[in-house]
Amino acid sequence: MQRIGWIGLGNMGIPMAKNLLKAGFELTVYNRTAAKAASLTDMGARLADSPSALWKNADTVIIMVSDDKAALQVLEGPHGLLHGAGAGKTVINMSTVSPATGRHMAGDLAAKGAEYLDAPVSGSVKPAELAQLIVLAGGKREVFEAAKPIFEKLGKISFYMGGQGAGNSAKLAINMLVAFNMQGLAETIHFARENGIAPAEMMAIINESAVGNGFSKLKTPNLVNDEHPAAFALQHMAKDLRLAKEEGMNGPAGLAVEESYRKAAAAGLGELDLSAILKFLEQKGN
Ligand code: NAP
Secondary structure (H helix, E strand, C coil): CCEEEEECCCCCHHHHHHHHHHCCCEEEEECCCHHHHHHHHHCCCEECCCCHHHHHCCCEEEECCCCHHHHHHHHHCCCCCCCCCCCCCEEEECCCCCHHHHHHHHHHHHCCCCEEEECCEECCHHHHHCCCEEEEEECCHHHHHHHHHHHHHHEEEEEEEECCCHHHHHHHHHHHHHHHHHHHHHHHHHHHHHCCCCHHHHHHHHHHCCCCCHHHHHHHHHHHHCCCCCCCEHHHHHHHHHHHHHCCCCCHHHHHHHHHHHHHHHHHHCCCEHHHHHHHHHCCCC
């Protein structure tokens, strides 16, 4: 069994790290807000007080933090992973970051003789709990092969996409489609309600129809009740669309949806689930 270090205990990190513990991996965790590690240490995880301290008990460290800035912070910041990284050590970044940031992190680690794999995931909190995520990996094939026993405990399938940054590109592409789905569902519900059709009835129609899918069913309670507790925070989708735009997303739907999520985040809806794009539509003028 590989000894694993884990950084980032947010909505995704907690259930994913728990699955590695349940699978019998020796796990040491670090989170900026240490209190969030309680449910993991209760299950037997060790707690480290900095990213670099993870190397004492781990050869592989997995990062699952918010964004590019956070990932760079845990790598390059004071007491970051670069301190103590060396030959035989591997960093797997499962956060959604830009391909350029992934390549930059890979370069940092290569200079120390350590390996780096980008391995963002598709699937939200429920698939994370059920170990049903889809892993999209980029980097050296042999590093991917070595990481597969870990991915098998986190997800239902892992795809090797190519060199460093390829996993990030695939992740940005699938999230474009998630954003289109969410925007489409929210606009449909908004239009239906404005025309006298109740959201519950409209979602029942959608879910029975050819355009109903796993995603529409997953988001039905949020849209029917207009309640949006974060599984995938709207601000993270705004970030992913910004990254996709920076990587060349320039179709009419992509540009419109990027603007929509960016403005919704700026309007204070960022910490709610991405389904809160419905609330943004309800605000006059959107
Ligand atoms: P989250 O709930 O917002 O958690 C973010 C984590 O990042 C927390 O552990 C937070 O620490 C840490 N963090 C943020 N800034 C940091 C910094 N400067 N230094 C150190 N740690 C920092 O996010 P999440 O939903 O778990 O998502 C994590 C990543 O997975 C994101 O890249 C997201 O786009 C991606 N993703 C999410 C989903 C989903 O459905 N939620 C699905 C697929 C992919 P604190 O606890 O101290 O704040």
